[in-house]
Amino acid sequence: MKSLEDKIAEWGGNPARMLQNSPVGKYVYPIPAEFSNxxxxxxxxxxxxxxxxxxxxMTDLYVRGPDVMRLLSDLAVNSFKGFGPNKAKQIVCVNEEGFLIGDCILFGLGEDEVNIVGRPNLPNWVQFHAETGGYDVTVERDERRIDAPDxxxxxxxxxxxxxxxxxxxxxxxxxxxxxxxxxxxxxxxxxxxxxxxxxxxxxxxxxxxxxxxxxxxxxxxxxxxxxxxxxxxxxxxxxxxSSVAAESGWIPSPVPAIYEGEATRAYREWLPAASFEGVASIGGSFQSDDIRDYYVTPWDFDYGRVVKFDHDFIGRAALEKMAEGPHRQKITLVWDRDGVLEIFAGLMGPDPKPKLMEMPTGHYAAHPFDAVLGGEGRRIGFSTYPTYTVNESAWISLAVVEPEFASPGSRVELLWGEDPVSEKPVVERHRQMRLGAEVQPWPIHAASRESYRKRG
Missing domain, CATH: 3.30.1360.120 (Probable tRNA modification gtpase trme; domain 1)
Known part of the structure; x- marks a missing residue:
């Protein structure tokens, strides 16, 4: 069976180019598109x-056995003090260099049984270590429908x-x-x-x-x-x-930091070429030949608050060095009305037209990445999951930017569309456009920040 490492080699050892040109589109929710409107x-x-x-x-990974807590503690940045049956928490894992693998919801089902629920990248990471790390555990997968339709x-x-x-x-x-x-x-x-x-x-x-x-x-x-x-x-x-994440302030799908380096080679050799990591796509104006430019730290996603140095885990030493910062910050961007209208008006103009923004979610890849620009057009971060929400009567996106641009009310610019246009079949010929945006907190809804997030 061809591995992810084999597939990267076929792309000349350039995983960034592989993901930018993947034929797979955005993450699929295999339910009816609408029940009403x-x-x-x-x-x-x-x-x-x-x-x-x-x-x-979503993928469900059930892990059972006497070493369940030792496995999780060895992999996750979170503390497991007080965790047990009938408790749940977000589980966050990083690689040896402190870059994010992913996050999921962890459910404590029993004394020696948990369920990890979310996109496949974190269940894959946990399963690999469960099977190769000498832990006394068993794993059972319940695959998302797209991976096991029957x-x-x-x-x-x-x-x-x-x-x-x-x-x-x-x-x-x-x-x-x-x-x-x-x-x-x-x-x-x-x-x-x-x-x-x-x-x-x-x-x-x-x-x-x-x-x-x-x-x-x-x-x-x-x-x-x-x-x-x-x-x-x-x-x-x-x-x-598909629009929930942007409103709630959650970035569902970081590019897992596993595509290069000796520390994760064995993992890439274990992962099939047809795994989520092997077929996922990167789309947007943030284009780089270096896959590391797409990696993020826990602080980029505001997960620094769950990092606890009360246990040893993969990536601890790297995170201890990063802890003092500075760190990029996660924000909400409210896209300028006039810029959005220019994009839609351009669809009725001559070719090349602007990149289509499908409603209510404009992203078209598993990992949406659009460049955010500061003064003099300098790239200061990335925007992801562009979404129209009727609750805000606006197009918004989540973004990760340098700290000096993260204050509410700050002005930035976005690049919308690819240049050059990638080989993804889901991407039509188009021209890139620049539009303004205003920085706002996340979640954008004040009641969510003041109740839901504080309770977390």
Whole structure:
């Protein structure tokens, strides 16, 4: 079987060029594009209640055995003091040089059992070390639908969010009191089916994620839809769901820092060429022949707050040297109205037209990277996940920039479109454009910053 290392060699040892020209487009959510219309589905998590069906687009990695906690502690920047059954947390891993591999949600299912849920790059990293590091653990994968279209999934996973979510959940619950303390796990019973829950929220309102055996999914969803009708429930389709990250301030998919260097060679030789890391694409105006220019540190994504030097882990020495900074900062960019209108007006003008910005999410690669420019056109960072949100009546994106440009109200410029245009078949011929943007905090919604994020 061809490995990722073999595939990089076929590209002359240049993984940046390989990813920039990958034929694969953006990350896929294999659910209906819309259940009603994406604008009202967006409004639902800010004004009412929305149902997210997360059953098919994420990888689940179950890790069991007496060395589970030792494995996780050896890999993650997080502290595991106080972690155990019925607890959940974000797990963040870096390479030996302190650059990000990825992050996922970690669920404590039992004394010696956890589930890691998210995009495949972090489950892959954990599985590799579980299998090659001499740990007394076993791993079981439950693949996202796109990687195993015919395989049944172990669980359904739903989420109800929005200011009316808790009222609906209380009405649906046939069991004991709901656990609503932030990032604590509990139980709920819906339509006679018991499920486990995780308390978290977005849009400044509480909500619950809950999951159970896949065979219970249809009955649970039917009960939710029936009870939800009187609450104005909306189901979120793929179009609305793809815009959640930009509003909530989460960057889902860093380029995992594994594509070069001896420290990760064995991992690249273990990863198949057809893995997520092997087929993922980079798209946008931030173009470099050096893959390291796409790597990020925990501080770039505001994960410095979870780095704890109370245990030994891969990358600890490098992070200790980085800790004092300076660090780039994550921000929200609000794109200038006139610049956005110029892009759309250009689609009705002569060729070459501007790069299409599909609504509500304009990105077209697994790893969107657009250049952010400061004074005199100097590149000061990158922008990712351009999104139109009806809740803000604006195009926004998340960005990572040098600290002197990160103050709210600061002005920067964006480059939209590729130059040169890559070989990705999802990218049409176009011309690159420059437009202004204003720096704002993240999440952009004040209630989210003041309640959801503070509770974290």
């Amino acid at each position: 994406w604008m009202e589905e967006q409004r639902a998590w800010r004004e009412g209640v929305v149902l997210f069906d997360q059953s098919v687009h 395989a049944p999934r172990k669980t359904y996973r739903y989420e109800l969010q929005g200011p009316k979510a808790m009222a609906l959940l209380e009405e649906l619950n046939e069991g004991g009191p709901l656990v609503t303390k932030f990032f604590q796990m509990g139980e709920i019973t819906i339509a006679g089916c018991r499920a486990r829950t995780l308390s978290h929220g977005m849009g400044g309102a509480e909500g619950l994620e809950f999951w159970g055996p896949a065979e219970d999914g249809p009955a649970v969803k039917a009960a939710i839809l029936k009870a939800g009708a009187s609450h104005g429930l909306r189901q979120a389709g793929a179009r609305a769901y």
